[in-house]
Every structure is written in C-alpha cells, then in structure tokens.
Amino acid sequence: MHDAAQGVVNFIDLNTASVIFLFLVGFIGGLVSGFIGSGGAFVLTPGMMSLGVPGAVAVASNMCHKFPKAMVGAYKRFKYGQVDIKLGLILAASAGVGVQIGIKLQQYILKQWGAAGSDLYVSLSFVAVLVIVGGFVFRDAVNISKAGGVEKAPAIAVMLQKINLPPMMYFKTANIRISLWFTIPVGLATGMLAATIAVGGFIGVPGMIYVIGASGLVSSATELVIAFVMGFAGSVNWAMHGMVDIRLTLIILGGSLLGVQLGAIGTTYVKEHMIKVVMATIMLIVAVSRAFAIPKYLNQLNLTNVDASTVSILEKVSFLTMCGALAIGALIILSSMWKASRAASMASTMDESYVEG
C-alpha cells in the first residue's frame, strides 16, 4: 500500500520563500496553540497545499508536527500546574473513537455526494460549529470582562456535576467530580471535528469549559494532551503509509516549538478570560473564511452558478482571512503579554531598587 502511495505522491522541492512561510506559520500557529490548546493546523494544511503539496501529504506532515508541539506545550504547561492528565487521557480515548466515526461519516458522504459534497459538508460543519461555539465563547468572554474578570461556573457544567451517574470520576487539577458518561460526548465531538476540520480543540476546549466545568486555563492546557495522543496515533498511521514529508514537518516544528513555549508562558501573564477571547476571535474569523469557500462547492454541485473568477478570488480571500485569524490571535496574545510584562517589570525594578539600596 505504501509503495503505491509513494508512486503517486510527489514531494515538492523547497525554496527559500516556502521555507520562511512554513517557519513563520509554524511559529504563529505554535504561539496560538500554546495559548488556547489548538490552532495553526487550519492554516498550515491549506497553506502547504497552496505550495503544491498533495493534500494527504499536507495533512500527514501537519499532524506529524502537531504531536511533538503539543507534547512540548503540554510539558511546559504541566510545570505551571495547568494540565489535568487524567482528564486529557480520558477525553483522548473517546476522541479516538470520535475520529473513527468522523472518518466513517466522511467516507459515507463522499460515497453519496462525491468530493464536492464532502467539501461542502466540511465547510458547512466548519461554519456551523465555529459560529455557534465561537459565538457562545465570545459572549461569555465579553460578559467576564464586563464583570471585571470574575468567572462564574457554567450552568450546564454545574448541573451535570450534580448528577450522580456511576462511574463518577474526580479530576484533581481541574478540581471537578463528574460522571464519566458526560466526558464521552465531549471527547467524541472533539474527535469528530478533528477528523473533519483537523482542529478538534475548537470543540474540545469549549466542551471542557462549559460541559465538564474545567477552567479555561486547565482546559486549554489539557487540550494539548488530547492533541498529543491523537496526533501521535494519526502520525504513526500516516507514516506507515509513507505520507509524512519529514522536511516540511521539521521546518514547521522549528518555528512551532519556539511559538508553543511562548504561548504557554503567555498563559501565566494574562487574565484567564483572555484565552476565551483569543479562541472566540479566531473561531469567528475562521468561520467567515470558510463561508467564502462555500460558493465553490455549491458550484461544483451545480446548485449555483457563480462566476469562475469570483470563485477564485473568494478562495484567495478565504485563505487570507484564515491567515488573518491566526495573526490576529497571535497579536492579541503578544500585546496582552507585553502589557502584563511591562506592568510586572515596573514592579520588579522597584524590588531591584530596594535590593540595591
């Protein structure tokens, strides 16, 4: 099977521009995922494809960079006491099942409606999930910042935690006692979304916050554990088929390992609801970008007849909007880190002057 794959797949030649592009996107994607637990993949995969990398290789190389990045980020945030490993592993197990369901579902759709139908399904689920969940997170983030940074426990999570449905599980770092049964839907949804749009965290993190009841800080850190487990399993699978372009992976990894650590450090600088702000902003902008891509698939399904040049412009706009989403997320993170560190350095110079005095 893998020999066949090798025969078909063409690995691209790298030039300086594409190396710089991948490194930079890797860095920014790493920064964002170190901060909110996921991100970057939605730009990297289409980005690599626009460089001429075949789709499967782009997905495989992306996944192969994702799991070591998540590992490094999770380790860093574990040191800050933000990772709930037990919660991460349990969710990762159900997310693994979710991935299989997602793949089966996609195969079914591919069979029923062909490639364009499958793309339309991906885009629509993208837009639907991102708008609904992103909007919800955004509203919550706005409410919290209005309340001066005071977070209330989400009502659904509080309700679910009260239901005593064995086996009950206690998660120490998250400080939550909840039935195993309520973690499973979160894991399944994370896996299904990961299989569909490659960014499971967009549902995993809000799921952990609003359904399970973990804090934004713990949820985004724990998402890195899920990303590691799923990314590792996925990468082994892709590598067995010989699809991983190790050069692409290493270039992205070069940037993303720098970024993920900075993002992880960033979580200790900012107020906790900033994680929700960044996540919601990125999700909503990505939703807009996916909406731009829909006319193309509708055309392919002969449902609409939009001009070809308009479609190609829309496609470019869609990709640039996604890059914009990532860049804006990174900017919010860096600027809030900068503000916080300036305030803290003022404090520390005062301490210093005492020591010298």
Add this chain to the structure above:
Amino acid sequence: MRENRIEELSSGPESGRRRILVVGSGAGFSGEVMDYSVHLAGRLNYEIVALNVIPTAWDAKVSEQRADAAADALRKKASRNAVPFEHVVKFGSLGECVEELNQTIKRIELVITDSGVNGEEIGKEVTVPLFCVDSKTFNPQGGRDMADHQNPTNKKALAVKVAGLGALSAAIYATVFMNADTVMHYCTKGGLYASLPILTVFAVSFVHGAFASNLWSLLGIEAMKKESLRQTEQKVAEKRKVARKKPRAYAYVNPFHKI
C-alpha cells in the same frame, strides 16, 4: 542634621485612618515585609507608616539616603495598591523611637517587622501587637514578581546552554536537509520505516524544544509568578479606588481624628 523626620503625618488628609507601622531593619525593608504589609494594609483598609530607625553610631547622611531609597520601593508598592503611605526616619534606639512615634501619630494598630529587627526591644516599650515576617527564607523560584532576576552567573550558564542546544539542533537540521534525498527515501518507505520520521520529530522536539525554552529564559521571558498575588493587588486597588470617592472633607470634619 540629626533631626527626626516625620512627613506630614498628623496633618495628612488620610490621618483618620488606622495604621500599620512597618519597621525596617536599619536602613532597609525586606521584600517579604513590603509585600505582606502592603497587602495587609490594602485588605484592612489601613495606612502604612514606614519607620527606619538609624542607630546614632551610623553616618546620618548616608543612612538617611539609604532609608529614603528603601522606603521609596515600599512607597511605590503601596501606591500601586492604592494604600496611603508615610515614611519616618528616626535616630536612636529602636524601642524608644517606636514608642515616641506611637505617641505622636496615634492609631497604630499593629507593628510589622522583619526577622532582622529585634522585636523584643520594641515589645518592651510598646503595647501594640508585633508581627515578625520571616525574610530569611528566600525562595529563588517564587520570591519575586518576575523570574528575570537571575544573577549574572546563572545567565552565563543559560547562554552556554542555549548555544550548546542551538548547535545540536542546527546539527540535526543540517544532517536532515543535507541528506534530504536519502532521508526522504527511507522516511517515506512506510511500514516499519514509519518509526524513522516519528523518532526524528521526537529527537527534534527534545533538543529544539529545550533550546527554545532556554532561549526564552535567556531573553527574560519566563512564566510569571502566582496569579493570586496580582489578583489580590488588583482587587485591593479597585476597592481602594471606590473608597477614595468619599468626600475628602470627611477626614477634616471627623472630630475624633486627633484625639
């Protein structure tokens, strides 16, 4: 020259407030004492009076300057938390100075000192609760607001580490990219050869990850200390801001404030 100095104490607008007397050892205040007293004052809505007692044997001018510099740090900390602050420099024996101050400025509810100050001496003269903050236990990881207080030797060791790991990381990258064809040939063979790309990324993530981590440390970007401290500071400051909206005349019309 050797006059005791009290900065507009009994006449200040906030003089009706209860006070915490913070006694520094000689000419300084330890970080722990500063943090503790500022936060306590903020929570209790008290005012801070910082006292430096300079033994008569010391050089008055130099000591006073040092005391001012030290008090400045405390003053800034207090103002960040919106805690009213006064500084007093006195010459003579510790117990007598505290007692004298207790008589002049009134409303001193408690005294905070650090472990370098002889508390017994104060206790003999005054009947105010005395709290001693142990400042000897300095925790190198959590003792400061930011971790970039590394001493120069640490920084040097860090730089060496960054250079070493950077070179190793560069070597791995160079090996892969200079032999890209061979590497790609084996890495894409699939099957058991799948372990090659997986092991490579693991190696890179350890080496390059450690490099990146140390690089940020070297650049002074490190995790910030406990969130809780900042949150307390913020809440206290907010609370004090609200308190300040009270009409200022309040302090002047209070008929008891000088009793």
